[in-house]
Every structure is written in C-alpha cells, then in structure tokens.
Amino acid sequence: xxxxxxxxxxxxxxxxxxxxxxxxxxxxxxxxxxxxxxxxxxxxxxxxxxxxxxxxxxxxxxxxxxxxxxxxxxxxxxxxxxxxxxxxxxxxxxxxxxxxxxxxxxxxxxxxxxxxxxxxxxxxxxxxxxxxxxxxxxxxxxxxxxxxxxxxxxxxxxxxxxxxxxxxxxxxxxxxxxxxxxxxxxxxxxxxxxxxxxxxxxxxxxxxxxxxxxxxxxxxxxxxxxxxxxxxxxxxxxxxxxxxxxxxxxxxxxxxxxxxxxxxxxxxxxxxxxxxxxxxxxxxxxxxxxxxxxxxxxxxxxxxxxxxxxxxxxxxxxxxxxxxxxxxxxxxxxxxxxxxxxxxxxxxxxxxxxxxxxxxxxxxxxxxxxxxxxxxxxxxxxxxxxxxxxxxxxxxxxxxxxxxxxxxxxxxxxxxxxxxxxxxxxxxxxxxxxxxxxxxxxxxxxxxxxxxxxxxxxxxxxxxxxxxxxxxxxxxxxxxxxxxxxxxxxxxxxxxxxxxxxxxxxxxxxxxxxxxxxxxxxxxxxxxxxxxxxxxxxxxxxxxxxxxxxxxxxxxxxxxxxxxxxxxxxxxxxxxxxxxxxxxxxxxxxxxx
Amino acid sequence: xxxxxxxxxxxxxxxxxxxxxxxxxxxxxxxxxxxxxxxxxxxxxxxxxxxxxxxxxxxxxxxxxxxxxxxxxxxxxxxxxxxxxxxxxxxxxxxxxxxxxxxxxxxxxxxxxxxxxxxxxxxxxxxxxxxxxxxxxxxxxxxxxxxxxxxxxxxxxxxxxxxxxxxxxxxxxxxxxxxxxxxxxxxxxxxxxxxxxxxxxxxxxxxxxxxxxxxxxxxxxxxx
Ligand SMILES: [Cu+2]
Numbered sequence: 001x002x003x004x005x006x007x008x009x010x011x012x013x014x015x016x017x018x019x020x021x022x023x024x025x026x027x028x029x030x031x032x033x034x035x036x037x038x039x040x041x042x043x044x045x046x047x048x049x050x051x052x053x054x055x056x057x058x059x060x061x062x063x064x065x066x067x068x069x070x071x072x073x074x075x076x077x078x079x080x081x082x083x084x085x086x087x088x089x090x091x092x093x094x095x096x097x098x099x100x101x102x103x104x105x106x107x108x109x110x111x112x113x114x115x116x117x118x119x120x121x122x123x124x125x126x127x128x129x130x131x132x133x134x135x136x137x138x139x140x141x142x143x144x145x146x147x148x149x150x151x152x153x154x155x156x157x158x159x160x161x162x163x164x165x166x167x168x169x170x171x172x173x174x175x176x177x178x179x180x181x182x183x184x185x186x187x188x189x190x191x192x193x194x195x196x197x198x199x200x201x202x203x204x205x206x207x208x209x210x211x212x213x214x215x216x217x218x219x220x221x222x223x224x225x226x227x228x229x230x231x232x233x234x235x236x237x238x239x240x241x242x243x244x245x246x247x248x249x250x251x252x253x254x255x256x257x258x259x260x261x262x263x264x265x266x267x268x269x270x271x272x273x274x275x276x277x278x279x280x281x282x283x284x285x286x287x288x289x290x291x292x293x294x295x296x297x298x299x300x301x302x303x304x305x306x307x308x309x310x311x312x313x314x315x316x317x318x319x320x321x322x323x324x325x326x327x328x329x330x331x332x333x334x335x336x337x338x339x340x341x342x343x344x345x346x347x348x349x350x351x352x353x354x355x356x357x358x359x360x361x362x363x364x365x366x367x368x369x370x371x372x373x374x375x376x377x378x379x380x381x382x383x384x385x386x387x388x389x390x391x392x393x394x395x396x397x398x399x400x401x402x403x404x405x406x407x408x409x410x411x412x413x414x415x416x417x418x419x420x421x422x423x424x425x426x427x428x429x430x431x432x433x434x435x436x437x438x439x440x441x442x443x444x445x446x447x448x449x450x451x452x453x454x455x456x457x458x459x460x461x462x463x464x465x466x467x468x469x470x471x472x473x474x475x476x477x478x479x480x481x482x483x484x485x486x487x488x489x490x491x492x493x494x495x496x497x498x499x500x501x502x503x504x505x506x507x508x509x510x511x512x513x514x515x516x517x518x519x520x521x522x523x524x525x526x527x528x529x530x531x532x533x534x535x536x537x538x539x540x541x542x543x544x545x546x547x548x549x550x551x552x553x554x555x556x557x558x559x560x561x562x563x564x565x566x567x568x569x570x571x572x573x574x575x576x577x578x579x580x581x582x583x584x585x586x587x588x589x590x591x592x593x
Numbered sequence: 594x595x596x597x598x599x600x601x602x603x604x605x606x607x608x609x610x611x612x613x614x615x616x617x618x619x620x621x622x623x624x625x626x627x628x629x630x631x632x633x634x635x636x637x638x639x640x641x642x643x644x645x646x647x648x649x650x651x652x653x654x655x656x657x658x659x660x661x662x663x664x665x666x667x668x669x670x671x672x673x674x675x676x677x678x679x680x681x682x683x684x685x686x687x688x689x690x691x692x693x694x695x696x697x698x699x700x701x702x703x704x705x706x707x708x709x710x711x712x713x714x715x716x717x718x719x720x721x722x723x724x725x726x727x728x729x730x731x732x733x734x735x736x737x738x739x740x741x742x743x744x745x746x747x748x749x750x751x752x753x754x755x756x757x758x759x760x761x762x763x764x765x766x767x768x769x770x771x772x773x774x775x776x777x778x779x780x781x782x783x784x785x786x787x788x789x790x791x792x793x794x795x796x797x798x799x800x801x802x803x804x805x806x807x808x809x810x811x812x813x814x815x816x817x
Contacts, residue, residue: 078622116806147621186797190632190774193795208806215804218797259777259791314624320636320776321747323763424751481675481764482750483780490780492787493802570805583765584780588805 075317077309077330082338083440084143090272090301090334093158093166093178098129102177102224112224113217119206119567120235124175124228131159132166133181134196134255134269136189139164141307141316141330141337148309151316152189153268153335156180165335167272167301170229172247172279181222191318192263194219199256200273201396202248202378202527202547204232207569210524213258213586214493229275232463232526235566236503245463246545247277248527250301250351250378250398258493258586262326262357262578266318268335270355272301282460283380287453293374294349294402294453300341301351304393304438305332306359323482325358325425325579331418331438340440344447347404347455350416351378356395357578360428360518360550362420363391365403366435369414372455375400379527379545380459387541390419390432394520394550396576402455408443415440425579427518430554462529462544465561466505472498473509476519476551476575476585484519484575484585496570497587505563507531512552519580520550524571525591528562548576564591633658633774638745640738642703645715645730652742656729657771662699663792665766665781666748668706669718675764675781683766684722685785690792695727698792705762707732707739768792 104121106112137155142148158166159181170176184194195218199211208215209225217223228234231242238244254270255261276285284290285299293299306328310317319326330337354361365371370388374380378398391399408414421433479485489497500506508528510521527545530538534556537543549558574586627635639653650656656664663686667676680702687694694700702719704710710718715730722728733739743749748763750756768791769776779791793799802808 079620114804114807116804142622145621147623149624186773187629188774189629190636193775195794208804212805214802218801259779312625313627314622319747321745323747323765323778324751426751479764480761481780481782482761483763483765490783492783493790494784494787496805583778 075308075319076311077307077317077328078142078146078148078311078314080142080148080330080337081145082437083340084145085336085339087300087302087339087341087439088165088334088336090165090167091158091163093130093132093163093168094160095128096131096160098131098177098179098224102126102129102179102226107224111221113215113221115215115223116208116569118208118224118226119569120228121226124226124230126177126226127174128170128176129179130168130176131179131181132156133159133183135183136185137164137268139268139335141309141332141335142314143337148314151309151314153316154184154192154264155268156271165268165271167274168253169274169276169285170227172229172231172275172277173241175226175228175230178225178227179222180225182217182219184219186219189315191320192267193257193260195257195260196264196269197256198223198225198253198269199524200225200227200251200253201522202251203227203273204230204246204248204526204566206567207571207591210569210571211253211256212570212588213256213261213572213574214588216257230566232563232565237563237565243463244280244282245461246527247280247282247460248275248379248545249277249283249375250353250400251275252303252353252355252378252396252398254355258491259582262582263318263320265355265578266305266307266326266357267316270303272303272351272353274301274351287451291380291456291459292452292454293456294347294451298346298451298453299349299351301353302333302439303353303355304361305355306330307332307337322425322579323484323583325427325577327359327422327425331436333439338437338440340442342444343405343408343441344444345406345408345410346447346451347402347406347453349374349400349402349453351375351398351400352393353398354393354395356576358395358425358580359422360395360420360520361391361393361418362428362432363393363399363438364417364419364435366415366417366437367408369403371401371403373399373401373541374456374459376541376544377527377546377548379547381544382461383458384455385540391541392420392550394518394548394576395578396520396522397548397550402453403441404455405441405443406451410443410445412443413440414443425577426516427553427577465529465563468505468507468561470500470504471507471509473511474521474573475511476521477514478517484580484583486573486585486587489587490584491574491586495588496590499590499592500564502568502591502593503563503565505561507559507561509557509559510549510551511557512555515553518550518553518555518577519575519585520548520577521573522548522576523560523562523573525567526562526564528560530558531561532559533557567591568593629774633771636774638741640733640742642731642733642738642742643712645712645719645732647712650729650731656699656701656731657769659772660699661697661770661792661796662701663766663768663788664701664703664746666703666705666743666746666762668704669710669714670706679764679766679781680722682781682783682785682788683728686788687723687725687728689785689789695725698727700725700728701731702728703731703739703742705739705743707734707736768795770795773797
C-alpha cells in the first residue's frame with residue numbers, strides 16, 4: 001500500500017500527463033492509446049487488477065424506453081388543442097431616460113455589474129436609451145380550453161409599461177444603451193439560475209457589452225449594454241460608416257450564463273433585436289422606401305421553441321440530467337403552442353428564429369407554396385431565393401422569408417409546418433416525416449390598404465474579404481468520457497484558447513467529425529462567409545453572410561472566413577445546441593491589438 | 594447525391610401527401626399541485642446505498658437533501674477510463690474548497706461496479722485519496738439500485754455498446770445546491786480550481802469571477 005505522499009506523487013503524475021496531453025494537443029483517444037496513463041495503471045496494479053467486465057456490460061437495455069423527450073425523463077406533455085390562441089405579437093421596447101445616466105465606466109455604486117469601460121464610448125454616446133428587467137412571470141402556453149395551468153417563466157420585461165418579451169427596434173448610426181436589470185428570484189421552480197449575461201446574437205458589439213458567458217451578474221444588479229449600431233469596418237477598413245454590405249437585419253438576444261444557458265433560455269430569456277438601415281435606404285422598416293420589404297404589422301418575428309410540460313402539474317419541465325439534447329413535444333411560437341395568425345391577401349415578412357434548445361426544423365408551407373428567402377441568419381442575401389423544398393433551420397439560425405398570400409382563397413387555412421424528423425437530442429434524422437403544424441394562417445380577405453411591398457430581386461451584395469492570414473481547424477466531437485468537445489478540449493471558464501489580431505482575416509475549418517450528431521456552431525462578433533462546404537461551393541442558401549453553421553450528421557464540414565474589426569476583447573465560439581454548449585462544447589478566443 | 598440533397602429530395606415525396614390538420618380532441622387537464630419539497634424529492638431516486646463504512650444511507654434523504662454536493666460515478670478497477678484521474682482530481686477539489694468539505698459541502702463517489710466494490714474495497718481505495726468524512730464512497734449489495742441511480746442521473750449513453758463499455762462511462766461530475774435546485778456539471782478532468790469555481794460561482798453569496806477584461810490574464814491564455 002503506497003503512503004499518502006506516494007499517492008500525492010501519483011496523483012500529480014496523472015494530472016501532469018493530462019496537462020501534457022492537452023499541451024501536445026493529443027486527443028484523449030491517442031493519449032490512452034499511447035499508454036501514457038502509467039500513473040493510473042500503477043495505481044490500479046496496487047489495487048490487484050483482475051481481468052473483468054463490469055456487471056452493466058451484460059445488462060440488456062430497453063433502448064426504446066430511452067427515446068422521447070429527453071431519454072432520462074421520458075415525459076409526455078398534457079395534450080393541447082391547436083390553433084385556439086392568436087400568435088402573440090412581440091411588443092416594441094420603449095425608450096426611457098435612464099436614472100442614473102449611463103456612464104463609460106461601470107457605475108458600481110448605482111448597482112451596475114463590474115465590467116471594462118465601454119470601448120468607443122465618446123465617439124458613440126447613446127442617442128436613445130432603454131431599460132428591461134429580467135423577472136419571473138406567469139405564462140400561459142396552452143389555450144384556456146385545455147385547463148393546463150400557467151407556468152412560471154423568466155422573461156425580459158419593459159420597465160416603462162410592463163410589456164413582457166419586448167423586442168428592440170434599433171437603427172444604424174443610432175448608438176443606444178439597453179440597461180438590463182436582473183430581478184430574478186433565487187427560487188427557480190426546478191431549473192435555471194438567477195445569474196445572467198445577455199448576448200446580442202450577431203451583434204458587432206464590443207466585448208464588455210457582448211454578454212460573454214463568464215461575465216454574468218447576480219440579482220438586483222444591472223448592466224448597461226452599449227450597442228453602437230455601426231457596420232463592421234466603421235473604425236478600420238471602411239471608416240467612418242462601415243461596409244454597407246455588412247448591414248444586418250434580424251438579431252436576437254438571449255441569456256448566455258455558461259453551464260446554465262440551456263435552462264435559462266428554455267425558461268424564456270430570449271427575444272428579438274431588429275436593426276433597420278434607413279440611413280442607407282436598405283431595410284428601412286417602411287414598405288414604401290428602400291428595399292420595400294413588408295413592414296409594420298406585416299413584418300412578424302416568430303421564435304420557435306419546443307417545450308415539455310410536466311404531465312402531472314402542467315408546469316414547464318426541463319431535464320437537468322440530459323447531456324444529449326432536449327426535444328420538446330409541444331411547439332410554442334412566441335410563447336403559445338400552435339397559435340393562429342389572421343392574414344390579409346398580401347405579402348408578409350416573417351422573421352423566423354429557431355430558439356432551441358436542440359431541435360432542427362425543415363420548414364414548409366402546407367400548400368407547398370415556396371418561401372421567398374431574403375436573409376440567412378438575419379443578414380439580407382445578395383438576391384432573394386425561392387425555396388420550394390423546405391428551409392432547414394438549425395438552433396439559433398434565423399431566416400427572413402416573404403410569404404405572399406395575395407392569391408390565397410378567402411377563409412382558407414395555410415400552415416407553417418415542420419417536416420424534419422428528429423428522434424434524438426443530438427441532432428435531426430436524415431429524413432422527413434409527417435408534418436407538424438406550427439402556425440395556422442387564416443386568410444381574411446383583402447388588406448385595408450394596398451400592399452406597397454415588393455419582392456426585391458437584389459438586396460445586399462456579399463462583402464469581399466481580404467486574403468486570410470491564418471487558418472485554424474476545430475473539430476466538434478464527443479470525447480470518450482462522453483463530453484462534447486472542440487479539438488478534444490472542454491470549456492474552462494478561466495482560459496482563452498487563442499488570440500487573433502484586430503482587423504485580421506482568418507479562415508476557420510469547422511469539422512463535424514462524426515455523423516451521429518449535428519452541431520449548429522456559432523461564432524460571436526463578425527458574421528462569416530462559408531467559403532467551402534464539404535469540398536465544394538456551398539448551396540445557394542449558404543452563400544450569404546452567416547453566424548451559425550451546422551456541421552456533423554448530413555451537414556458535413558464547413559470552412560468559414562471572417563474578419564475581427566473595430567473592437568478588442570474576448571468572444572466565444574460554441575455549439576448552439578445549448579445542451580451541448582453547457583456540456584462544455586465552447587471555447588473563448590480574444591482579439592488583441 | 595450527398596445526404597443534404599437527400600433531405601430535400603425526400604421533401605418532394607412528402608409534399609404529395611395531403612395535409613391533415615390536428616383535430617381538437619384534448620380532454621380538460623386536471624393539474625396536480627406539487628410543493629417545491631415534493632419536486633425536489635422527485636428529482637432523485639431515494640435509493641438505499643452502503644457507504645464505504647458499511648452504513649446504510651438513502652441517496653436523497655441522507656446525502657442530498659438541504660446540502661451542497663458534488664457527486665460522480667467511478668469504479669476502483671477502471672483500467673483505461675478516467676476514474677483514478679478523476680478521483681485524484683477531486684482530491685484537489687477537496688483541498689481547493691479549503692476545509693468546506695464535511696462542513697457545508699459533501700462529496701460522493703458512487704461505484705459503477707458494486708459487485709466488486711464492496712464497502713471494504715471502497716474504504717481501501719478511498720484511503721489513497723482522502724481521510725475527510727465529508728467525502729463518502731458509495732455502493733450497494735443490490736446492483737440494480739446502482740443501475741437505477743446511474744440511469745436516473747443521466748450517466749448513460751444512447752449507444753448500448755458504448756453504454757456497456759466500461760472504459761466509456763461518462764466523466765462528468767455533478768455539482769449542486771439541493772435546496773435551491775441549482776445543478777450543473779463539470780468535466781471530471783477539468784482543472785480542479787475550475788471545478789471549485791463551477792460550484793462556488795453558483796452559490797448565492799459565493800465567489801465571483803473577475804470580468805475577463807479586468808482580470809490578470811497572465812498564464813490564462815493557451816497559445817495556438
Ligand atoms: Cu452540438
């Protein structure tokens with residue numbers, strides 16, 4: 001029997017070997033194959049190792065019993081009657097004069113969370129300010145007729161009027177500050193944590209306002225998020241206005257507290273951020289000007305989320321033990337299960353967001369009418385694409401589509417459907433299945449005013465990116481010890497994995513490795529171009545600007561190219577299946593001068 | 594044809610089918626109320642286990658209820674998996690928690706191999722790593738109890754071959770503040786200091802990370 005001292009030595013040896021393997025970038029598989037675990041073998045020898053197989057190796061498992069919502073929990077939600085409630089239209093966040101006024105340095109005395117000073121504050125003083133608080137609310141996902149009680153969710157709330165889940169409407173060249181108070185309770189109803197950091201997804205945002213996973217703050221504190229609303233290149237390649245080909249349209253914001261992102265977002269901490277570009281006469285928010293996209297009441301954001309409700313209590317349920325991915329059996333859009341929307345015979349812009357946590361969609365219209373796709377990940381495409389065979393939407397991906405109801409029959413019903421089969425949380429199956437209706441469109445008749453919108457032929461050209469100065473490769477895989485890893489590394493909240501030079505252009509190979517799962521990979525900061533998909537030109541829908549690229553499964557691998565302009569600081573890259581993200585498929589990188 | 598194209602082609606087939614909307618047939622739901630205490634208890638199987646000292650304990654009532662805990666699965670004869678390194682790493686976590694283990698934090702190492710890992714075997718194994726009474730090694734004379742616990746706590750794999758492979762068992766540790774229903778997981782092979790951070794950062798009045806941009810970042814960048 002070794003002494004305590006000898007054991008400490010052995011222990012130190014294992015850990016050194018693990019660190020060495022990390023440093024040498026040996027995969028764990030290689031590490032074990034190379035027989036480097038002399039320390040462990042040594043210890044086991046001390047235990048009197050015999051040749052054995054553990055008892056569970058012989059146990060037979062009912063694999064079918066493991067499918068369903070989550071595997072471990074196998075929960076089936078109470079039934080719902082579809083198309084009873086109207087689709088909730090998300091309210092617009094109101095302007096508010098902030099007291100105390102926002103400051104460049106964190107106002108710790110007033111309750112602001114610690115952060116670095118706002119970058120480029122003096123050049124971009126906020127012209128408009130807003131305030132939201134994150135609170136627990138009672139929310140009815142089911143129609144009243146089903147008798148399922150409301151669930152307690154966590155939502156953003158407008159502090160001016162108490163509107164729940166407001167969306168932000170912002171304009172280019174109009175810097176803003178959004179103050180977000182954490183007013184969440186310690187009691188979580190079973191899942192989630194009242195520590196928050198709000199990420200503006202696809203924002204060209206300074207690091208201290210990006211909502212980094214580690215920069216979370218506690219209840220009864222706030223943070224001022226400074227959004228300059230300038231196009232990439234504004235302080236570098238295309239000063240002073242930025243590259244007009246970098247104009248973005250449909251962004252969203254959500255909680256990003258590491259290890260709890262899946263739970264907190266599932267609980268409701270997500271909404272839209274719409275960025276308008278009237279300054280360049282692009283996406284103006286007015287269908288008489290610019291690209292003349294359907295606007296106002298005819299521009300409707302929809303966040304798709306699949307949920308599970310406890311069959312006994314009817315409360316929103318989250319399986320904390322799941323590592324694979326969580327599939328809901330109820331499809332909520334803007335917080336209602338299978339709602340309806342009254343539409344006129346005219347064109348609509350639908351901004352569709354896959355709000356996760358794990359499900360992929362292949363969206364169709366029930367009458368097999370084509371969608372006119374105008375954006376990828378909320379970035380307007382060079383030209384509209386007609387999509388008649390469905391739109392695949394991974395977690396966190398957004399698509400802006402125009403649906404033309406002009407020729408629909410009065411009183412007809414058309415459904416927005418998902419036809420993608422998905423039987424496991426890791427990712428979708430490679431086949432379609434019986435449609436599930438997500439939203440029922442009820443065609444009323446002619447609109448009160450004539451439709452002034454157009455289906456534009458050309459929108460925003462793709463930016464040209466300089467030759468890249470560096471290529472990096474990232475393999476999104478599962479480690480032998482069952483964790484989701486990038487290059488065999490697990491997320492360490494105290495570590496930056498690599499640094500990039502400000503204003504550099506780089507090429508990143510995003511590899512899916514196995515085909516048993518899908519990873520919708522999201523890179524913060526600047527959207528990228530997919531330059532190569534499985535060795536060839538990407539399909540038309542992937543040729544625009546993107547901030548999520550799915551790899552693995554039938555998606556394969558991707559090569560993306562991007563720049564790191566205008567700001568400094570740290571940003572993550574992660575799988576946006578938030579269960580994978582929380583089970584350590586994330587790393588952080590840093591932009592340095 | 595690549596598989597992506599396959600999805601789209603399959604779509605053309607499905608499109609020919611008529612759409613049948615769901616008909617409202619749902620009965621009115623009768624909700625059962627559940628107190629937070631009931632919900633907390635239901636989240637874990639309250640199986641009877643044996644400690645390395647041969648004491649019988651119940652998993653929820655005796656080990657989790659009202660406590661801050663770290664638990665994971667291991668087995669003493671793990672040859673090419675991560676058990677020994679993980680247990681060794683947890684010994685460092687115990688140190689990093691500076692006297693809290695046994696006072697207000699409890700650690701549990703649950704064997705996956707109860708047939709071999711009797712209390713006596715666990716006791717001997719444990720002695721290599723700790724003398725702290727707050728770190729308990731657990732087994733059972735009824736293997737199906739361990740199996741029930743393993744499945745309920747999510748330490749299984751979908752692939753049954755992998756699930757049965759002793760070297761492929763899941764290597765994460767779960768960290769929780771049971772009365773607050775706050776649970777997260779950390780990889781067992783993460784730096785011990787970071788595992789400690791995962792736990793302490795969850796605590797209402799625990800330590801907090803310094804915002805990265807303000808932190809001393811020396812030694813924390815892995816170059817590549
Ligand atoms: Cu993933």
